[in-house]
Amino acid sequence: MTFLNHLINGISLGSVYAIIALGYTMVYGIAKMLNFAHGDVIMVGGFVSFLTVSSAGVPAIVSVLISMAVCTVLGVLIERLAYKPLRGAPSLAVLITAIGVSYFLQNAAQLLWGSDSKVFTSVVPFNSISLAGGKLVITPESIVTVSACIVIMVALTLFTAKTKMGKAMRAVSEDKGAAQLMGINVNSTISVTFAIGSALAAIAGILLCSAYPTLSPTTGSMPGIKAFTAAVFGGIGSIPGAMLGGILLGIIEIFSKAYISTELSDAIVFAVLILVLLVKPEGLLGRHVREKV
Amino acid sequence: MAMLKVEDINVYYGSIHAVRGVSFEVNEGEIVTLIGANGAGKSTSLNTVSGLLPAKSGKIEFLGRDLHGIAPHRIVGLGLTQVPEGRRVFSQMTVEENLDMGAYTRAAGEVKDSMADVYDRFPRLKERRRQLAGTLSGGEQQMLAMGRALMSHPKLLMLDEPSMGLAPILVDQIFDIIKELHASGVTVLLVEQNARMALSIADRAYVLETGKVALSGTGAELMASDKVREAYLGG
Known part of the structure; x- marks a missing residue:
C-alpha cells in the first residue's frame, strides 16, 4: 500500500512537471530557445x-483564472521585450537573456512580496479519500493535478493537430522561412506559444503550491529546472515527450525520496537524466514521434 | 503595366553585396525567367521580393503597391507567392496539412475548392494526402510545394529552382505543369539554373552574373545569343 501511495504521489508531482515541461517544449519547438x-x-x-x-478574498477558481490571465500577459511581454529583439542573435545571447529574465522576476517578486515564505492555502476544497482502511490516501490535489494534466494533454494534442493556429505552430517549428512564405505571421505564432505556455505555468504553479504549500520568490526555480529536465528527458520539442518525461521524473523523484534518500533524490533525478541522454541523446520520444511544437 | 517592378535593388548578406542594382519587370500573363550560375543573385532577388530579405536600396512594386517594409506574410496575402528553393515542404506534416498551410491567408470557405483544383492537377498528391510530406519522392515534393503555393491563389507565382535535383523525366513534367499553370492564367517568375528549359518556355528572360543583370531579352533572343549559348547552354 505504501508503494501505491508513493506511486500516486509520484504521478501527481510528475503531472505538475509535465504541465511545466509543456511550456518549455512548446517554446523550444517554435522559437528554438530555452526559456529559463x-x-x-x-x-x-x-x-x-x-x-x-488571501487579500482580495476572491473564490479559488476565479483566482486561478486571474492568475492564468496575468501569466499569459507576462509571458507575452517577456517574449516581446526580452527575446524578440534577439531574434537572429546567437543562441548564447538568448540563453543568457533568459537567465537574466529569471533573476529579474525572482528579485521583482522579492521586492514586491518580500522574501519570507508564505503559507499557500490549497485551491482544492475537497477532503482526501481514504481507501483500504486508511492505508491508501489519495489527496484531492493529486486527483485535480492528474486530471488537469490529462485534459491539457488532450487539448494541446487536438489543438496542434486540428486547428489552423496549431498547424501553423507546427509549420513554424519546422521551417520559419517556409511558414512565412505561406503567409503565416511568425511573430504572432511565437506570441501565442508563449501565451499558452505561460497560462499552463500559472496552472502548474497553483497546483504545485496546493500540494506543497509554501510560496517564496524562488519557489519556481527548482521545479522549473526539473521540468526542463523532464522536457529533455522526454525529447525536447515533443508534446507527448514532455508528458512522459514529466511523469517519469516525478515518479523517480518520489521513489528516490521514499526508498533511497531524501537528500539524494535530486541527485538521483539528474543522474537518471544523464544516463538517458548518454544512451538516447534525443530523449525518450525525441526520434520517431517528432511532433515538434 | 508591369505586375511586378523591381528597380535597382541592392541586397547585402552582412558585408557581402549579393545583388547589385538589379532591375527587372514581370508583366501580367508572362513567364519571365532569371537565369544564371550559382551565386549570381537569383534566389536572393526572389527572397527580397518575398520580403524575407531587406533591400538596402531600390524599389519593389507589385500591382502598383510599394512592397517596402511589408512583412513577408502580408506579401503572400497580396497575391505574390513563392515556391522556395529545395521545396521546403513541412516534412512532419501530411500532404493535406501542407496544402492547408498554403491556404493560410485565405478564408475557410475558399479552401475546399482550391484543394480540389490542386488534387485535380496533381492526382498523385490526392493519393498520398494522408502521408507525411517527408516520405514523398523529390518530384512529388516539388509537386506538393507547387500545389501548396497554388492554395494561396497567387496572381504571380515565383518558382525558385523547381528542377533542382530531379531526374530529367521529372524536370520535363515539372516544366509541363508550369506551362499549364501559365495557360490557366497564372503569371510566372521562374528562377532556374537549367537555362535551356527555362528559356524554352519563357516570354522574357534576364541573365544574372555576380549580382548584376548582364543580359535581357525574349526567351528566343537569349536562346540564340552566342554569349548565353557559350556560358549557359554548353556551346
Missing part, C-alpha cells in the same frame, strides 16, 4: 493566486 524564466512564471502564478485569495 519559465519556472519563475510559475512562481508569479502562485503569488497572484495567493494574493487574490
